Amino acid sequence: MSPPPSAMRPMRIIVCIKQVPKAQELQVDPVTQTLKRVGVPSEINPPDANALEIALTLKDRHAAEVVVLSMGPTSFDESLERAVAMGADRSVLLTDRILGGSDTVPTAYALSETIQKIGGYDLILTGEETTDASTGHVGPGIAGHLDLPQITYVSEVQIVDGKVRARRTAEDGTEWWQTDMPSLCTVNFGCNKPRSPTLTGKIRVKRGGVIVHWSCADVGIDPKKVGLLNSPTIVAKVDTIRLPPRAGRMFSGDAKESVRALLDALIRDGVVAP
Amino acid sequence: MERFDAIVVGAGPAGSSAALTLARKGFSTLLVERGRSPGVKGMFGGRIYSWALQDLLPDWAKDCPVERYVVRENMVFLTEDASLGISFDSTKLGQGRAASFTAVRAKFDGWLAKKAQDAGATLVTGIRVDDLWKEDGQVRGVMVAPNDRVGADVVVIAEGATSILTRAAGLKADLEPREVSVGVKETIELPAETIQERFGLGEKEGAAFVFAGQSSLGLRGGGFLYTNQSTISLGLVVSSEDLSRKKVEIQEVQNRFRLHPAVQRWIRGGKVVEYSAHLVPELGAGMMPRLWGDGVLVAGDAAGFLINNGYTFRGVDLAIASGIAAGEAANAARTAGSMRAANLAAYDRFLRASNVLTDLERFRRAPLFMKNERLFDLYPRMLMEIAERLYTVDGSGQQRLVDAVLEQAASADVPKLKMLLDLLQGARSM
């Protein structure tokens, strides 16, 4: 555990992001049945953008350094650049062929090791889940590896008296939690409006030096714990969904006629009580 | 806060030319474009006169994305159901400094911006500069938001026709409807071989057309057609005043234009793949803002540098030349000690040296003349009727040209004196 931030040392916030195909542009490759990633417009996974916005808001209010971390191919530089242009201080891309095909276990492990190499962190933020894989496992997995307090499904984070306060959307209500630093929070999709990149930020990116690439060797990640073959889960096969065939009965005419016919049908079919 | 010696707003032909010139002169230069990439937001008819480019980049022809070199000029008068065309071919056309070519803005602007970057300019895209940062009347940089400013000794405004920064700089009042026309363009796909065969062109050769008269449904304006490699640019520039007065949608005007038989014969079988519209500054020298101030210069369409003299459109070459001139002016001011207006006034000198201002002034009456409604309705019809009389051989007695003209003039509802004046005015302004 690192010492709490003092006035001398700014708080270090690490935000884990992933680059995903743009939501409206999602295309499934008909041959491999996996998501098309090449040649498809990409964006920062929207919940991660919400997490980044929370980090940047904290930076607006407190002395803080925001480091953005991602794991993936070098094409992820695009999102890291965008994050810096939005206001993050610097970024790290863990990129290595041997990471290919990792499921959430190696991913959480690899990111945890990288976070430890960055060191001196006070708060780790990430989106609640990704729009492409939608497991929501990696954030909590990192907390498990690093043995940190974890608060998931958070919409707001405050720093009060050197402690983290987070507003969590639980099943039955809203909870306010408090933890010491360092801790980890996963952030709700849509809880805020991520800011746009600034001109100043884009100039910083152009000047260079805002992204650093690390390989597994650079970080000290054990190759035997990452990659497709070292992932506990595999996708054995993919079926096309066989949904129940739908009757597809259309009711036409003016509103009065069509609704009359519709209600008759619904009642006759026992879907709605007479 | 970030700082540069010079900031150029807009990475179109004017902006990139200014940035390239400035970078070469040792200015640390920021080039800011609001589109995702240069050329995405810009629009033009389709042809670039290359003389200014030759000044900027002597080797331009090596890798410039040229669609076709124009070897044939055409002028076509239209009425609802007839057309009269003049076609000019000459081996001397398009030689050396006079060479002109058709282009696609996304490619051309991208190429030119890359040249600016190669020379050392920093290009940032996807950011719209909303305001200038001014202190005591001196422009000190640009401002996107109160906490997002970049400082500079001089700012070159090259934003295009809808420039808001010229107003912010205090150099110009708001655009008035009479100063602005609406330009629309459709890109129509046709295989290169079809284009070459139909237009009688060789492999890298192109044709340019200007349409007058009913092309714009009697609204003041003109049509154009340019051949690209495997597409055709077809469009109109129409008075926005007329559009609102006659309550017509520009799309409707374009549709009717496209469907005219004289146009259809060229584009038949083609598929419209893109549609764009843009404001066009129309009054030339008549509407120019003041071109420089303390720490600021205006170039390209933002300065109203466009010439439409009825038989050709010029914009990109003037933009490039003015961008170069702006760079030269900033350099001269730096040598003179400061970026105050008195020193930046050198801009005027450089613009005259490349004939930008001279040409604009020479044709300053053209826009006013082009507003003469008779040009778009009465005179084309008269021309058609003359031509009809001349070309109708049906045994009822063939007319001589001079008689046809005189008879036509007599039967027109316009006093002969007025027509003579129009003729004189036209001659002087074109």
Place this chain on the structure above:
Amino acid sequence: MLEDKSHFRGVWVFLEGRAGGLRDVSTQLIGEGRRLADLRGTPLTGILPGHGVDPLAERAIGYGLDRVIVVDDPMLEIYRSRPYAQVMAQLIRRQKPEIVLFGASKNGRDLGGRLHAILETGLAADCVKFDIDAEGNLDMIRPSFGGKSLAHILCKKHRPQMASVRRNVFVAPPHNPDRRGEIVHEQVELSEQDLDAKLLEFDEFTKEGGLRPEEADIVVSGGFGLGDPKNFQLLQDLADRLGGAIAASRKAVDSGWVPKTLQVGQTGMTVRPKLYIAVGISGAVQHLAGMQESDKILVINIDPKAPLFEIADYGIVGDLFEVLPEMIRQLDALKGGGVAGPPALPAEAR
């Protein structure tokens, strides 16, 4: 954990308490867990960390468990990630179950995510179906991106095989108060450090607007076509006549018209009501994933080409601002102003 698979035996279900009872998803999972345990010929165990939860353990047996392991500690009174993960990890390492099932509630996902990394084992999220394959592995089936396909996930070497399941994917088994089972109290090492988060405040969601979409038999869902947040009142009026709940598509939520708690779709709720009425929703693939297994689907949209019509049982191409008021009018006329609800169903209908 990577260890000889033959050491692992038994099917476990993580039981999550709620207001003195069990969460729906926990009881639903006991039913499915029972089926899997029978297929494997092994016992079905519920794990119940908490404080003072013995009565709950007793009740849980009645849904089909053979055994409940209770870990009772004041530190476990409310859910916290670290101590709960500690409990599960220690129990799992000690007793080596082959399969562990979690309800994919907020806490369930919170726990599963942390735990699977600690144990270095596979966790498949949001499964909709399970099978046992020829080699005795748990075949974990979940919608693959977009909901148009089903992916079969296997955890071949690592144990336990873990999976999470969302509410209402399975049906809760009937409760048998006479069922007998074992209740075991286990001790787990917990320290002060495990109490690493402090709950400062809890504001319960009030049940205004009544019925939750996941609980309703009829759902009236609105999309971008509504055009304005105030038009959701129209949906509520219709839902009231039908005894149903309102919901929304992601676009309506993103536009700020309704809270995210009403969102149906891949990143929202999954609902499988008897009747899903989609009003002004075009039918993006991510929305389908949240409702395509509804018994009956009625689509009302002004665009005849809306993709959602492809999975409609009933459809009206028309202006929802005419159709909906007409439906309300006619329903009122049928009932003479009362509420027309879903017909009473025999117990085993679902």
